[in-house]
Amino acid sequence: MNGEEEFFDAVTGFDSDNSSGEFSEANQRLTGVIHVDTSKSNGIGKVGDGPPQENGIQKHRTSLPAPMFTRSDFSVWSILKKCIGLELSKITMPIAFNEPLSFLQRITEYMEHVYLIHRASRQPQSLERMQSVAAFAVSAVASQWERTGKPFNPLLGETYELIREDLGFRFISEQVSHHPPISAFYSEGLHQDFLFHGSIYPKLKFWGKSVEAEPRGTITLELLKHKEAYTWTNPTCCVHNVIIGKLWIEQYGTVEILNHRTGDKCVLHFKPCGLFGKELHKVEGYIQDKSKKKLFMIYGKWTECLWGIDPVAYESFRKQERRGDSLRKMKPMYNFTSFTVSLNELETGMEKILAPTDCRLRPDIRGMENGNMDLASQEKERLEEKQREARRERAREEAEWQTRWFHRGSNPYTGTPDWLYAGGYFERDFSGCPDIY
Template sequence: MSSANHGEEKHRTRLPAAQFCGSEFSMWSVLKQGIGTELSKITMPVVFNEPLSFLQRVTEYLEYAWLLDKACAEEDPVDRMQYVMAFAVSGLASNWERLGKPFNPLLGETYELRRDGYRIVAEQVCHHPPVSAFHAEADQWFFHGSIQPRLKFWGKSVEIQPKGTLTLELLRHGEAYTWSNVNCCVHNLISGQLWMEQYGTMEILNHVTGHKGVLTFKTGGGGGAARDLHRVEGFICDKDKRRMRFLYGRWTELLCSTDVTSYEEYKAANPAMFGREDLRKKSGEESRGGSASGLSSRKMFSKFNSITSSFRISIDPEAAFEPEEAAVHEEDEDGRGQIPRTSSCYSVEIPNSNTLWEVMPRPEQSSQYYHFTSFALGLNEKNPEALEDLAPTDSRLRPDIRLLEEGDIEGASNEKTRLEEKQRDTRKTRKKKYKDEWKSRWFEQGTNAFTHHSDWLYSGRYWDRNYTDLEQIF
């Protein structure tokens, strides 16, 4: 199953209908239920959604799967690690400007994708809490994991915590790598221009050689730290904690690598670029709101009651971040929300660097289609090849997602409600008849052989195409 044909497959370049904009409705009536809680427990209007299931969104980790082939081809474990780290960062790049919420998968929903020499299957294996499991395979590697996304509303922002472990196995080298993704935050949800950031520390461990890659995703919220928005940097260390390589870049654009000596010389010549961690941490906490902002629940309610009950969903593509501008905060017209403007985090490329990964440009009309990447635009294609031998539980067959993609907001909303009610009724019947003993078809709970923690593991057989006795969830 070779991946050598990267870039040769052709897929659609636009959706059937452009993203719906300009709807006015009461945001507060929906969100007031969710301050400090998980939004997965709240029914959200379909206008908040993008026309993809979360299972389809999971497959976007593999947009740059060719990086795994590069890792497999390297003989040095440090070189393999740097491409694995580039792959981990690249899997987050499609999140940029994607402010629509993917549809929550129904219990037992699946999604499969065969592209560029690999294949992946994902299944919704648990509903409360929501857990999505996936397994991807190619000739030279396996990539698998389970994700339990948690969304919390903090009054002026939404925080997305992608709980779960990702595991990569490089078969030729007999190596396994594990890591977890960092958090994401969408700001100015109620007022001002929406913007997002990803922040935290990502640790990637090679369980065979002991090498560890540690990447810090800088926060861009508040004060001078705005210059760090999207900035990523870190080191590869060996099992004795000696620094072997320095990696840097921006998760929205690229990741580069250089030797430690070149990094240290550059750092000495450009001290202003480094050494401000306390300021970044403090400003990031203030930016994300919630308890860190010092707002009490009473003050938060008072603030919301003073805001108009109608909220216009619109994303201005001209108000996007401008990489060449100096780092400042710019307020929107009524002064309620601040939009960080970013500059390059390095005035010049660090000497002796090589670019490991660079983001693919998005389609020209991406802003009209939910800011989808070219990869994302093809995930819900309904063509004979995509539908061949497809499981009846596949996300492509969901009517609510299909109707939203086609621009039928009312129809999508009605179908979304119908499917949610059908799922609740099925669960009640199952609980009454079988004591709610639902079992996932393609995954089972077990122990991750490398982390020794509980995980959802692929049980095989999906590609045998035996779909008898599958529940009719749509």
């Protein structure tokens, strides 16, 4: 694929010709949830790369150095047949399963739709804020559609930072535990409008024909202007046909988003696909107040668009036929969106200001991104052995691993165990960082 080809991630939108009659007023009341195109739709929103930029988009690369590695000749069954029912994080997997990103960078994809947080902060009503927060939660899983590659497991002590002044945030994450694998993250708005933080422990299991990723850990969003905090967990993600057939992904389970100040709750049901696939990608749910009165109904697809309406009009309105175009991705580029393509770029001189543990500096990921699979595989084995040797050395010395940027604690809103940001990263004192590469 040459550099002259262009990629477009935005969808063309839902057909809104039948958004009329008794439901037009309800449509006008909807708040944009994922990506709003006001010229074409009155719906909650569409999945895309985010809102248009007023003064042009900050320049980032638009493709990877090499196209996606083809897995067609690789015997998946030869590796997975011994793993049925086991937790996959404890099993060394060949690089052919991977995509050229660390799981820490995968977490950062939450921020692709950060404008929804900015929008929530500007909303005067708590119901409107919850709509945008719910959209933000759903948008985080949208990037996983058709992403059949597995991110690299972060090394203990690995970090990733991302500062996007054009999008109004900065972000830092650290791999704080190896067994179990726990990734902690913290982000803040550059205009002091939000804090976004949490720790994630995805539990992966192989069930013969599918790989299931069960989410663990709490996600917290604080809207500072409104003194509100929202918490939730992600739905379960499942990759089907890992042995034979076309790979496909579904998200299922219930996501509950709680506003700890008002008691409002958004309950979102990610539907399993069902016997004939009629429920594939569907999301349905509602927002209720602290007395459990339903205030707003939400439905749509996490790959395309979400809609919302007043509860009274919901049953009639949902029967109308709706058509949506799917989110376009860069298929030769591991089905990354343009935001994701930019996550591992390393500009000249950047290595001098990054922490030495930043995963942009990982040689195995860099090798895979450049299309050198032999080098990537060799470096992956070297890094894993280096990690094992460091663990053996700590055992001999009876020393415990010390995290650098996060510490154990309790979530201030749920009271559950969590990893909290200790501060200091953006002051750029990287002394004491471990040698992991």
